[in-house]
Structure formats: C-alpha cells, structure tokens
Amino acid sequence: MEKDPKYKDLPSQIYYDKLNEDIIEEEDDEHEENEESQENVYWEAIEGSYEQTPWVRDVFFKLERNLTEINESRGEDSLSKKHCYDLNYWLYEQVYENLNNNENDENFFKIIDGLQNAWTNINNDKFPNADNICHPDKTLVDMKYLKDVKHLFDFIEDFSTIKTAAIKDTNNACQKYIDYLKLKVPLYYEWNDVCTMEEENICTKYIDDYPKYNPKNVLENLSVVSLALASIFNDCYQNIINLFTEVEKIEPRTVLKHRDITGPSESNVVKIGGRALAEAISDTSQSGNMLIGINALATSLFSVVKRFNSYVFSLVAPVGLSLLGLLLFLYVLYKFTPIGKSISRTHKRVKNKFVRNKRDDFDDDEDDDDDDSDNSSDLKSSSSMESLLSNS
Structure with a gap:
C-alpha cells in the first residue's frame, strides 16, 4: 500500500505500518522458545509447499503475530472488524507484491489458500469457540477493487x-x-448505497454505522457562512466546495466482485450486479431519504455556498477586469499618444490661466484696499479741520 509521509499521523497508516513490522525474535528465553516451537507447528504443516518461494515464511510469521494481536485486542478495538479487513488485504498485498504485482500468476491463489488454511488452524487452536475473531476472507479478489475498498475503510x-x-x-x-x-470522499458516496444495504456484502461485513462517517457531518462544527465567504479568497476552501458539489453527481456502485471458491482458483471473479443489486440499492435509497437531518442540511448548504461563490465571481470578476482594462487604456492613451500630449498641454494652459486670473483678482483686491485707505485718511483730515474751526 502506497504511503504518503504527510499522513503518517493518521490512524489507518499507523495501524497498517504495524502489520509490516519485522518479527523480533527473543533469545535465551525458555518461554519464547516453547512458543516459537508451537508456532512452527503451523508453518511446518505447509512449509513443503513453498520451497520455491522462501519469502512465504516471513509472511506467515507476520500473519500469525498480527492475527494474534487482532484477536486478543478485539474487545477494546471499536474498529476490530475493519482491522480484520486490513489483515486480509495485507495478506493479499504481500503475495501480490512478491509475485511482481501479478494477480494472474498461477501461484497467487495457491499461496493465499495455504496461508489462509494455516490462519484457520491458528484460530481453532488459540481461540476455540471465541466470538468475533478475525477469519480469513476467501471471497476477496481483484487487487484494484480491494484497494478501493481499503481506501474507503481507511477514510x-x-x-x-x-x-x-x-x-x-x-x-x-x-x-x-x-x-x-x-481521493477518498468520492469513494464514500460511490459506495454509500452498498454500505447501507441490509444484505451482507464486502462493506457491511466490516463496517458498522456507515452514515456516521458522512464527510458532510463535519459541518456540524464549522461555520458554513464563514467558509463560504473565506472560499472567495481561499483556493483550498473553494476546492473543498467543488469536491462536495461534484460528489453529488457520482453514480452509485452497482457491481461487486468476489471470488468463486467453489470452482478452480483460476476461475476466481464473480461480479454481482445488474437488476438484483440495483433493486437492493433502490430499497436502501428510499429508506435513507427519510433520514434528512444534518446530511440533507449540509447538502443544501454546500449548494448555496457554491451558487453564492459562482454569483460573486461572475458579477465581480468581469466588472473588476473591465475597470482595470479601462484604467490601463487611459494611462497608455495619456502617456504615449498625441492625444495624451494635447490633453497635457490643454491642462497646463487651463492651469496657467487659472493661476493668472487668481493673481489678477489678488491685485484688484490690493487696489481696492489702497483706495479704501485713502478715503479713510481724507475723512480723518476733514474731521480734524472741523474740530479746529469749532474750537476757534
């Protein structure tokens, strides 16, 4: 299974990495030696079949260790059934990769069948009559199909x-x-109808309460209005909105695959689809439509957000670009054309004329002030003469 270091903190990757950890054999411990001897009983029963493929030994001992851990922790592990699928997928992947990624190799199912038989024997001996233990799934087939299921379950x-x-x-x-x-949200909606069927299938066998994991449930704890407004300027938010808009158009899965274990291992693929599965999905969809709750609200909100953003961008973007284009055109026209130079000269003449007129007005005001000053002086002189005559 391909790994991305960016997601090393995710529980699914942490768990799957543990399945691949090397076997650590302790020395000088009598208890461990006895246990190893007991473990070898299962290996010795099948060892002769794999002389040409020595890598099978390492796969077997990892399988036994992983199986024991899953069965012993099933009471505390809320996803024990999902982890059982992980182990089944891991076994298929180990054989697949060691056979050069060739599922059609004649040894592919022969090796898997032998290891699954040992798996069953370990369960019978170590966990007799136990409930909810992890069993080998002999119906699995088609690595691409199984990888899609693995991605879905990891989500x-x-x-x-x-x-x-x-x-x-x-x-x-x-x-x-x-x-x-x-990658994974579209898978959730593609498999939604299958995973909510009453009949057992590859999804309902390993996953309980599928609707609880609807990606839109995250909206319960987020401000959709803030997300809508922020998405105008945030490409990542816009991508999320686009993603949820597109998944509404995804066609539901109508074909399931399983291995025909009644025939020869080479004839291994049986497709379940057509009318029977379509009718089952239709029945599931009708009952699901009654559960409107937060999922229906979330769908509506995402649709509103999408329309809101489309409206804003369709309205603002053309106007903004038009104004920007007009400003650039006027700048070029003003700076680099005869028209611009003519406008510049006209502007200077108007400016100079305005300055001259203002200066003339200022001069006229000064003349008026001088006249007023002279008149005031004459009046004062006349008053002084009259005062002198009256005193005489």
Missing part, C-alpha cells in the same frame, strides 16, 4: 482525526488533507 478509520483537525484549524487541515479527501 472511516481516519474520519475522527480529520474532523478534529478541521475544527481546530480549518485552513491548516484543508491544506494538509485536500489530496487525501479528493
């Missing part, structure tokens, strides 16, 4: 972690998990 396991990150720091979570969500 289920990682849902709480991503939701918490989105609530704590929406922008940072968006930037970090956008590629992850682009």
Whole structure:
C-alpha cells in the first residue's frame, strides 16, 4: 500500500505500518522458545509447499503475530472488524507484491489458500469457540477493487482525526488533507448505497454505522457562512466546495466482485450486479431519504455556498477586469499618444490661466484696499479741520 509521509499521523497508516513490522525474535528465553516451537507447528504443516518461494515464511510469521494481536485486542478495538479487513488485504498485498504485482500468476491463489488454511488452524487452536475473531476472507479478489475498498475503510478509520483537525484549524487541515479527501470522499458516496444495504456484502461485513462517517457531518462544527465567504479568497476552501458539489453527481456502485471458491482458483471473479443489486440499492435509497437531518442540511448548504461563490465571481470578476482594462487604456492613451500630449498641454494652459486670473483678482483686491485707505485718511483730515474751526 502506497504511503504518503504527510499522513503518517493518521490512524489507518499507523495501524497498517504495524502489520509490516519485522518479527523480533527473543533469545535465551525458555518461554519464547516453547512458543516459537508451537508456532512452527503451523508453518511446518505447509512449509513443503513453498520451497520455491522462501519469502512465504516471513509472511506467515507476520500473519500469525498480527492475527494474534487482532484477536486478543478485539474487545477494546471499536474498529476490530475493519482491522480484520486490513489483515486480509495485507495478506493479499504481500503475495501480490512478491509475485511482481501479478494477480494472474498461477501461484497467487495457491499461496493465499495455504496461508489462509494455516490462519484457520491458528484460530481453532488459540481461540476455540471465541466470538468475533478475525477469519480469513476467501471471497476477496481483484487487487484494484480491494484497494478501493481499503481506501474507503481507511477514510472511516481516519474520519475522527480529520474532523478534529478541521475544527481546530480549518485552513491548516484543508491544506494538509485536500489530496487525501479528493481521493477518498468520492469513494464514500460511490459506495454509500452498498454500505447501507441490509444484505451482507464486502462493506457491511466490516463496517458498522456507515452514515456516521458522512464527510458532510463535519459541518456540524464549522461555520458554513464563514467558509463560504473565506472560499472567495481561499483556493483550498473553494476546492473543498467543488469536491462536495461534484460528489453529488457520482453514480452509485452497482457491481461487486468476489471470488468463486467453489470452482478452480483460476476461475476466481464473480461480479454481482445488474437488476438484483440495483433493486437492493433502490430499497436502501428510499429508506435513507427519510433520514434528512444534518446530511440533507449540509447538502443544501454546500449548494448555496457554491451558487453564492459562482454569483460573486461572475458579477465581480468581469466588472473588476473591465475597470482595470479601462484604467490601463487611459494611462497608455495619456502617456504615449498625441492625444495624451494635447490633453497635457490643454491642462497646463487651463492651469496657467487659472493661476493668472487668481493673481489678477489678488491685485484688484490690493487696489481696492489702497483706495479704501485713502478715503479713510481724507475723512480723518476733514474731521480734524472741523474740530479746529469749532474750537476757534
């Protein structure tokens, strides 16, 4: 399974990495030696079949260790069934990769069948009559198909972690998990009808309460209005909105695959689809439509957000670009054309004329002030003469 270091903190990747850890054999411990001897009983029963493929031994002992850990921790592990699928997928992947990624190799199912038989024997001996233990799934087939299921189930396991990150720091979570969500959110909606059927299938067998992990449930703890407004300037938010808009158009899965274990291992693919599955999905969809709650609200809100953003961009962008273009045109016209030079000269003449007129007005005001001053002096002189005559 390909790994991205960016997502090393996600529970699904942490768990799957543990399945691949090397076996650590302790020395000088009598108890461990006895246990190793007991473990070898299962290996010795199949060892002769794999002399030409020595790598199978390492796969077997990792399988036994992983199986024991899953069965012993199933009481505390809320996703024990999902982790059982992980182990089944891991076994297929180990054989697939060691056979040069060739599922059609004649030894592919022969090796898997032998290891699954040992798996069953370990369960019978170590966990007799135990409930809810992890069993080998002999119906699995088609690595590409199984990988899609693995991606879907990993999203289920990682849902709480991503939701918490989105609530704590929406922008940072968006930037970090956008590629992850682009891959796995569409799978959730593609498989939604299958995973909510009453009949057992590859999804309902390993995942309980599928609707609880609807990606739109994250909206319960986020401000959709703030997200809508921020998405105008935030490409990551816009990508999220686009993603949820597109997944509404995804066609539901109508074909399931499983291995026909009644025939020869080479004839291994049986497709379940057509009318029977379509009718089952139709029945599921009708009952699901009654559960409107937050999911229906979330769908409506995302649609509103999308329309709002489209409206804003369709309205503002053309007007803004037109104004910018007009300003650039006027600048070029003013700076680099004869018309601009003519406008500049006219502007200077008008400015100079305005300055001259203002200066003339100022001069006229000074003349008026001088006349007023002279008249005032004459009046004062006349008053003084009259005063002298009266005193005489």
